[in-house]
Amino acid sequence: MDPILELNGLSKVYRGGLKALDNVDLSVRKGEIFALLGPNGAGKTTLIGAVCGLVRPSSGTIHAFGHDLATDWRKARSRIGLVPQELSTDMFEPVEHAVSYSRGLFGLAPDRQRIEEILRSLSLWEKRGERIMALSGGMKRRVLIAKALAHEPDLLFLDEPTAGVDVELRKGMWAIIDKMRARGVTIILTTHYIEEAEMMADRVGVINRGKLLMVDEKDAMMARLGRTEAHITLAQPLATLPPDIGRFPVELEVGGTVLRYRGGDGTGKGKAEVAELTKALIGAGIDYVGIDTRESSLEDIFVSLLGDGEVPQ
């Protein structure tokens, strides 16, 4: 499928010499939810800013909907929406007016019905006459989404959409994002909450120090880099491993009282192998008193990726 957004060799060096983006290549497909993960200062907001015209790239190209943003900015811009991290303007404006105004900025004719639909879908309709400053933090965040949706974008950037919001509202946000995806909107979101990416995203990109370390289908990433870990507490300490046990990816720890298994591939294969291992232990006459099994999460993968900066193969 044709990419909706394509970055080639994108770099940004801020005044003072900080390289916030370092030769980033990325291609985003129509209709997907793409999660950009990275620690503070990794370059996520800079990347979004470059696509949304807020940051001028130092080198490289950006194509959105087939338009080169360097030369054909206006055509692409009208199809891109941005939900920034923070509300910067409009605090004195009533909700509905602010949202309609955002639509007008893109040269679209006023459309009360459309605005009503957006406000209702975000549970803001009852608040339409209130000044934004009088709303709660969560409502303000929804106003930001309403403003970004007002011109009916096909590509929507959400910069930390759920940072600092409570669990209830976070779930509400996920439902909203799901609804947008169902309408065919392509979504790129940045998040610190890895479980959020794990739940929502089709693909995940990991960025650190301006470099895109890895881009992959979430499921493939989990399958490729995921592991099963099992701690088997033995009834009696073992000095060495019998050959029938040594063929598994295991090590003896804690003075030979714990057998640690690390294997599998994130698809459940590890669990099956642990079951086989326990049978082999019984077969070898080795008693155990407990088993603790754990599948690695996207968070473990993320931490190990950032830990050594190496991309595991």
Ligand SMILES: Nc1ncnc2c1ncn2[C@@H]1O[C@H](COP(=O)(O)OP(=O)(O)OP(=O)(O)O)[C@@H](O)[C@H]1O
């Ligand atoms: N206008 C600027 N001038 C100079 N340096 C900047 C500017 N904006 C960002 N930076 C620096 O560029 C790097 C990347 O920042 P960016 O905001 O893109 O990171 P981020 O991944 O969005 O971080 P966070 O998760 O904290 O929002 C940081 O080191 C930051 O200090």
